[in-house]
Amino acid sequence: MKTLKYIVSVTILSVCCTITLSAQDTIMDRNVTVEREYKPIIQDAGKINSVPEVLEPTVVKTVPVYSEFNLPLNADFNIHTLAAAELQREKRREPSVGFSRIGFGNNLNTLADFAFPLINKPDLKLDFLLNHYGTFASKAHSVTKSSLSFDKYFRTFDFYAGVGGGHEYLKYYGNNFDVNGSPLNSDSLGSLSTNFPLANYYEQNLVIINRNPQTVSLTNLANDSTSETFWRFNAFTGIRSLPLSTGLRYMAEVKYNVFDSRNGLREHMIQTRGGFDTEQEQNRLGIDLEMDNLMYRSDNPALLNFWNSYTVFAMNPFYSIERDTWNIRLGVKSAFSFIHGRPFNPSADINAEWKAIPKYFSVYGGITGGYDVNTMDKMFAENRYLFSDVRVKDTYSPYEFYGGVKIKPIYNLLLDAYVDFRRIDNQYFFVNKEYSRVASVIPFPNYISTLYSNRFNVIYSGADHLKIGVRANYNLRNIINVQLKGAYNKWDVSSEAYAWNKPKWEGDLSTNVRITRNFSVDANVFVEGERYAKLGDMSVRMRPKVDINLGASYSYSNWFTFFAKVNNLINNPYQNFYGYDVQGFNVLAGVAFSF
Numbered sequence: 001m002k003t004l005k006y007i008v009s010v011t012i013l014s015v016c017c018t019i020t021l022s023a024q025d026t027i028m029d030r031n032v033t034v035e036r037e038y039k040p041i042i043q044d045a046g047k048i049n050s051v052p053e054v055l056e057p058t059v060v061k062t063v064p065v066y067s068e069f070n071l072p073l074n075a076d077f078n079i080h081t082l083a084a085a086e087l088q089r090e091k092r093r094e095p096s097v098g099f100s101r102i103g104f105g106n107n108l109n110t111l112a113d114f115a116f117p118l119i120n121k122p123d124l125k126l127d128f129l130l131n132h133y134g135t136f137a138s139k140a141h142s143v144t145k146s147s148l149s150f151d152k153y154f155r156t157f158d159f160y161a162g163v164g165g166g167h168e169y170l171k172y173y174g175n176n177f178d179v180n181g182s183p184l185n186s187d188s189l190g191s192l193s194t195n196f197p198l199a200n201y202y203e204q205n206l207v208i209i210n211r212n213p214q215t216v217s218l219t220n221l222a223n224d225s226t227s228e229t230f231w232r233f234n235a236f237t238g239i240r241s242l243p244l245s246t247g248l249r250y251m252a253e254v255k256y257n258v259f260d261s262r263n264g265l266r267e268h269m270i271q272t273r274g275g276f277d278t279e280q281e282q283n284r285l286g287i288d289l290e291m292d293n294l295m296y297r298s299d300n301p302a303l304l305n306f307w308n309s310y311t312v313f314a315m316n317p318f319y320s321i322e323r324d325t326w327n328i329r330l331g332v333k334s335a336f337s338f339i340h341g342r343p344f345n346p347s348a349d350i351n352a353e354w355k356a357i358p359k360y361f362s363v364y365g366g367i368t369g370g371y372d373v374n375t376m377d378k379m380f381a382e383n384r385y386l387f388s389d390v391r392v393k394d395t396y397s398p399y400e401f402y403g404g405v406k407i408k409p410i411y412n413l414l415l416d417a418y419v420d421f422r423r424i425d426n427q428y429f430f431v432n433k434e435y436s437r438v439a440s441v442i443p444f445p446n447y448i449s450t451l452y453s454n455r456f457n458v459i460y461s462g463a464d465h466l467k468i469g470v471r472a473n474y475n476l477r478n479i480i481n482v483q484l485k486g487a488y489n490k491w492d493v494s495s496e497a498y499a500w501n502k503p504k505w506e507g508d509l510s511t512n513v514r515i516t517r518n519f520s521v522d523a524n525v526f527v528e529g530e531r532y533a534k535l536g537d538m539s540v541r542m543r544p545k546v547d548i549n550l551g552a553s554y555s556y557s558n559w560f561t562f563f564a565k566v567n568n569l570i571n572n573p574y575q576n577f578y579g580y581d582v583q584g585f586n587v588l589a590g591v592a593f594s595f
Contacts, residue, residue, distance in 0.1 A: 103563070103590025107583060108136035111590065125151040139583055140171040141384075145232070156245065161237040168230040170384055174454035174579035176221075177432065178447045181535050183579070186226065192448060193222035199444055201435035205457055209305045209391055215438060221451065228388075229262040230380060238273075249286075250276040259377040263388045264299030265306075267376040277320070287317040292373050298389075305389040310339035312373050312394070316349055328352040335371035337394065342425075345371040345396045365403030371396050374428070385577055387433050387455040396425045416471040427463040427493070429500035430456045431534045432578055452535050454579050459534075463499065464492040482511045497539050498532040501577065505529035518555040524548070533578035545574045564589040 098116040103109075111133040119126035127149045134142030147164030175183035184192070193199075199218040206213045238253030252274040259267040270293045277286020292312045298304040318331030331349035347369025355362040374392040404418030432452040437444065469487035474480070486507040491499035506529070512522040528545035548570055553563040564587070571585040 098595045099593070100595070101561075101563075101590060101592035103588050105588035106586050107139075109583075109586060109588050110134055110136070110142075111588065123153040125149070134169075135583065137583075138171070139173050139581075140169065140227070142169045143167075153242070157239050157241050157250075159237075159239050161235075163235045164233070166232040168232070168384070169227065170229075171227045172225075172385060172454050174385065174577070174581075176454050177452040177535055177579070179450040179536070180447055181452075181538055181540060182447070184451070186222070189218075189222045193217075193219040196444055196448070198440065198442055199448070200438040200440070201451060202438055204434040204436055205431075205459060206305070207391070207393070207458070207460075209307060211303060211305045214303075216435070218448075218451075221435065221453065225262075228384075230384075231258075231260040232377065233258040233260075246279070248276060248278045249284075250274070257375075257377060259375070259380070261380075261388065265304065265376075265389055266297045268295045268297070269293065269375060269377070275316075277318075280319075283322070284320040285318075286320070287315060289316070290314045294373075294375065303389070306391050307339055310337070312337050312371070314371060318349060325356075325358060326352070326354045333368075333370055335396075337371070341394055342396060345398075347371075347398055347400075360408050362406045363403075364406070365401075367399065367401055369397045369399045383430050383456055383577060385454065385456050385580065386430075387453075387457055390456070390458055392428050392458050393426055393460060395427065397422055398425060399423050412476055413474045414472065418469055420465075420467040420469075422465045422467075424463045424465065426460045427465075427499075428458045428460055429496065429502075429534070430577060431459055431500055433457040434536060450536060456577060459496070459500075461496050462494040465499075466490040466492075479514045480511070481513075482509075484509050496534070498534075500534045501531055501542075503528040503531050503545075519552070521550070521552045523550050535578075540578065542578060543572070543574045545576075546570065546572050547574070559594045561592040562589075563592065 097120070098114075100114045101112070103111040112131070114130040115127070117125065117127050128146070129149075130144075130146040132142070132144040134140070134144075136142065143166065145164065145166030147162060149162040150160060152159045175185055176189055178184055197217075197219055200215050201218065201221065202215050203213045234255060234257045236253060236255040238251065240251040240253075241249045253272070255269075255271045255273070257267075257269045257271070272291045272293075273289070275286060275288035277284045290313070293309070294311070295309040296304065296306040298306075312335060314333065314335040316331055316333045318329055320329045321327065329349065329351050333347045333349045335345040337343060337345065348367045349369075351364070351366030351368065353362055353364040372395040374394050376391075379390070379392045380386055400420065400422040402418060402420040404416060407415045407417075409415070433455045434457070435451045435453065437449045437451075467487055467489050469485070471486075472482075472484040474482045484507075487505070489499075489502060489504055489506070491502055493499050505527070507527045508524070510522070510524045512520060514520040524547075526545065526547045526549075530544065531542045533540045533542055547568055549565065549567045550569060551563065551565040553561055555561045567586050567588065568582065568584055573581040573584060575581055
């Protein structure tokens with residue numbers, strides 16, 4: 001009866017609560033020196049198509065934690081972001097104060113890192129971080145970001161704040177295509193515009209928000225800017241109870257994000273998050289809340305395909321039961337979208353794990369779902385080649401079922417196999433933006449009656465996504481570490497022939513071997529199988545992704561390390577987005593310093 005009373009109280013709380021704090025009870029990462037883990041606030045731009053992404057120096061891997069709650073790999077994204085210049089470093093006898101590294105490669109590939117604790121006391125931290133990676137050849141893409149993070153620990157809570165900024169530069173080096181799907185590079189498109197200066201085109205498949213489809217000339221399409229620049233800025237502040245707090249636990253945070261593109265389109269987001277939970281005998285009762293306020297501005301508002309502003313409010317009351325051999329969380333998620341979209345977006349929040357044989361075998365599963373706010377910042381990080389004013393609708397998943405088993409047959413080996421099924425009401429897919437020629441008395445060649453540009457639009461469909469996967473990790477005294485991830489994806493898309501750009505098979509095998517105390521080598525094989533791109537009514541099969549990378553590092557002393565990486569060893573010209581070949585075989589080498 002007591003448990004029933006708690007569940008009833010949770011339901012009443014989910015209906016009556018109007019607090020405008022945050023929706024997730026997350027623990028905020030800080031900027032880092034080489035001793036402390038850090039997750040940048042400025043969102044990474046993801047894997048560079050022309051040179052794989054550079055990661056932060058990896059921390060020595062620990063034995064997998066077996067008893068934590070486990071969720072399967074997220075159904076939204078692929079299971080792996082390809083690493084390129086991962087540096088393994090020996091831990092110094094004395095903690096280092098700062099860290100820097102610099103690297104160069106062919107095709108003008110560059111990387112630079114600098115991290116330094118301005119204040120480093122037990123109860124007071126102030127960290128500075130600067131990071132850059134990029135390539136400046138024909139397939140140019142560069143990301144530079146910096147941040148300052150502050151933490152002050154009090155007896156029962158932590159006060160934190162930070163500020164950060166970033167700059168991203170890219171070239172639209174991908175091909176355009178004619179009605180037959182034949183490539184048109186910038187030179188051939190320019191020649192067409194010279195020969196047919198009166199050809200006009202009408203944009204297709206525009207999701208109208210507050211502007212109608214536009215008519216553009218072939219000359220304007222040919223002379224469109226070949227590059228783009230994004231600026232990002234964020235500031236945040238908050239308080240949270242300490243991780244080992246008993247009794248009342250709480251968190252409250254306010255964050256301000258700005259995304260600004262060179263074409264004058266800007267997104268401002270004020271995100272307020274918070275939550276609390278308290279003991280109920282041996283269990284916990286709580287609620288997480290979040291409110292996102294988004295505002296858009298443009299130097300040319302008549303051409304802005306955006307709402308001026310809108311708000312999404314979410315709440316997640318829950319009741320958590322935690323025991324030595326089993327855990328269960330009972331909750332409800334509710335998201336309310338104002339101005340556009342579905343006004344009410346409910347889903348379950350139920351997950352459980354049973355450690356049938358502690359330390360060796362456990363079973364987990366759950367029923368969940370959720371509402372994802374697809375900000376410009378997020379979408380242009382996922383696909384930086386989006387058309388300038390594409391506004392991707394928010395994604396709603398009314399239900400998601402998952403389950404799996406974790407097996408630890410020997411001390412250093414962990415196996416995790418899972419099944420995940422998700423229903424998505426409005427899944428988005430990236431497709432090359434389409435233009436159709438406006439009728440004219442002047443004859444034009446049929447092959448340019450339709451053009452597909454190297455900017456991307458978004459189309460939507462209801463979809464079911466089944467994912468079956470396995471993960472494995474083996475670690476031998478931090479000398480040998482092997483990680484394997486693999487998944488099979490089955491998409492059932494209601495209004496499209498395929499789940500565009502989504503792979504059927506994906507896999508990742510990574511290993512690191514410490515040959516001596518000062519010398520280590522690593523390897524990575526990344527595979528994505530069958531994928532299709534959409535050009536009008538055509539389905540184009542894309543080349544499978546097969547990327548092999550090798551690396552090595554040598555610590556000359558406690559403070560000085562050499563590293564080198566060979567990327568795309570087999571020189572595979574695969575594409576992450578149709579029309580954009582990644583950089584082929586490339587080498588990156590450099591040095592790292594601790595000080």
